[in-house]
Amino acid sequence: MASEPRNIVIIGGGIIGCTSAYFLTRHPAFNPSLHSITILEATSIASGASGKAGGLLALWAYPACIVPLSYRLHAELAKEHDGAKRWGYRAVHCGSIDAKGKKPSDGENGGEAVEGGEEWKKLPKTNIKQGETIGAEIPAELDWFDRSSIRSYTEMGTPNTTAQVHPFLFTTSMAELAQAAGAKIVFGSVTEIDYTGHGVKGVVYTDKETKEAKRLDATDVILAAGPWSRSIFPDAPIDALRAHSVVIEADVSPYAVFTEIELPKDFAVPGQGKKRRHGKSVNPEMYARPDGTVYACGEGDERIPLPTASDLVVCDESSCDDMHAYISSISPTLKAGKVLAKQACYLPLVSTGGGPIIGDTGIKGLILASGHTCWGIQNSCATGKLVSEFVFEGAAKSADIESLDPRNVM
Numbered sequence: 525m526a527s528e529p530r531n532i533v534i535i536g537g538g539i540i541g542c543t544s545a546y547f548l549t550r551h552p553a554f555n556p557s558l559h560s561i562t563i564l565e566a567t568s569i570a571s572g573a574s575g576k577a578g579g580l581l582a583l584w585a586y587p588a589c590i591v592p593l594s595y596r597l598h599a600e601l602a603k604e605h606d607g608a609k610r611w612g613y614r615a616v617h618c619g620s621i622d623a624k625g626k627k628p629s630d631g632e633n634g635g636e637a638v639e640g641g642e643e644w645k646k647l648p649k650t651n652i653k654q655g656e657t658i659g660a661e662i663p664a665e666l667d668w669f670d671r672s673s674i675r676s677y678t679e680m681g682t683p684n685t686t687a688q689v690h691p692f693l694f695t696t697s698m699a700e701l702a703q704a705a706g707a708k709i710v711f712g713s714v715t716e717i718d719y720t721g722h723g724v725k726g727v728v729y730t731d732k733e734t735k736e737a738k739r740l741d742a743t744d745v746i747l748a749a750g751p752w753s754r755s756i757f758p759d760a761p762i763d764a765l766r767a768h769s770v771v772i773e774a775d776v777s778p779y780a781v782f783t784e785i786e787l788p789k790d791f792a793v794p795g796q797g798k799k800r801r802h803g804k805s806v807n808p809e810m811y812a813r814p815d816g817t818v819y820a821c822g823e824g825d826e827r828i829p830l831p832t833a834s835d836l837v838v839c840d841e842s843s844c845d846d847m848h849a850y851i852s853s854i855s856p857t858l859k860a861g862k863v864l865a866k867q868a869c870y871l872p873l874v875s876t877g878g879g880p881i882i883g884d885t886g887i888k889g890l891i892l893a894s895g896h897t898c899w900g901i902q903n904s905c906a907t908g909k910l911v912s913e914f915v916f917e918g919a920a921k922s923a924d925i926e927s928l929d930p931r932n933v934m
């Protein structure tokens with residue numbers, strides 16, 4: 525199998541497509557004179573969630589069948605390629621705080637607050653309630669919060685179990701390292717996978733520059749288009765959920781912080797007049813980064829369905845402003861920090877729950893690697909390694925991932 529010529533086409537240049545390309549070039553059976561590897565990306569590398577995620581890595585993430593492998597591979601890659609410098613890899617503390625927010629001062633209040641508002645739709649990364657029995661002292665170095673607002677602190681992870689990367693830098697580095705080892709990157713939007721007859725034969729795409737329809741012959745296709753997977757292959761049971769995030773200038777101690785913030789009754793977001801979007805409590809997540817910034821992400825929302833391409837994703841600035849106001853209500857440091865980016869992206873979710881799904885689709889040569897939910901950065905390395913094993917060895921070898929078999933849910 526590995527000694528025959530292969531044209532391997534990866535659809536999607538997000539973190540899953542790029543780690544797949546990287547690990548395919550590192551597989552012992554890869555022979556650049558026999559095997560071609562092409563990433564076909566519609567917009568630009570890491571233009572979706574992979575460039576706008578938080579980048580938290582955790583041994584306490586899910587699913588358990590790939591988390592330890594992926595966590596270890598992240599550490600190994602960082603060691604091999606100086607990930608600390610190249611993509612901001614480092615170990616961090618992680619905790620959750622239960623806090624009562626403070627009102628913006630009178631001069632800042634945009635208007636009279638109106639009670640009510642929708643309930644905050646939490647991203648499915650973790651359930652804070654799960655850890656609440658542990659309890660802990662608020663660490664002294666977690667000094668970027670107003671202590672008088674914090675009701676309790678729960679340790680969720682230590683630097684032995686929790687780390688981080690800058691997802692855009694990690695994804696683009698994976699693409700560059702794969703390219704240096706022989707993979708190609710082609711910019712075009714896949715419109716069809718040709719699997720007529722006995723398995724995969726090729727893909728049809730619209731060239732990004734010329735807008736012409738083109739075809740790439742393929743013996744193997746890896747569908748790694750994240751939330752767009754279903755639009756390319758309708759049998760892929762993948763849904764999409766939008767989420768907003770902000771990047772704030774603030775040089776603070778290395779913590780990832782989950783929150784439960786109770787908003788004061790008459791809380792109004794500065795500059796937003798009388799409407800109050802949210803109800804009683806909100807749950808933004810904040811991750812300090814080594815580049816002197818803090819990344820914060822908000823709730824999931826279904827107000828705008830997935831657009832056809834990553835460059836058409838709409839960012840609702842007021843959602844970002846809400847989030848900054850909520851964070852500011854418990855952190856004077858983040859309140860003072862300049863907001864450097866306001867952005868939105870879509871999370872890939874498996875329609876039946878759980879996720880990701882990785883492996884054979886039942887169509888010869890078509891492998892699906894998608895639905896990574898809130899843990900796609902953490903689980904990217906294991907996914908890439910397992911994809912390389914499916915391609916060159918016909919099965920997953922490094923982990924038992926029967927529970928992630930796409931055929932279970934297709």
Ligand SMILES: Cc1cc2nc3c(=O)[nH]c(=O)nc-3n(C[C@H](O)[C@H](O)[C@H](O)COP(=O)(O)OP(=O)(O)OC[C@H]3O[C@@H](n4cnc5c(N)ncnc54)[C@H](O)[C@@H]3O)c2cc1C
Pocket residue numbers: 535536537538539540541564565566567568569570571572573574575576577578579580581712713714715748749750751752756766767768769821822833834869870871872893894895896897898899900901902903
């Ligand atoms: C707010 C937020 C915070 C997050 N934080 C974390 C975190 O801290 N830790 C963690 O582990 N995970 C996190 N995640 C999850 C993680 O970002 C995703 O699981 C992961 O990025 C999914 O990667 P992907 O490659 O499958 O999809 P994507 O990044 O969406 O990439 C898919 C790619 O496919 C391309 N594409 C689409 N259609 C086509 C087509 N027709 N032809 C060719 N290419 C196409 C797109 O342009 C895109 O580049 C977070 C997600 C969100 C939304």
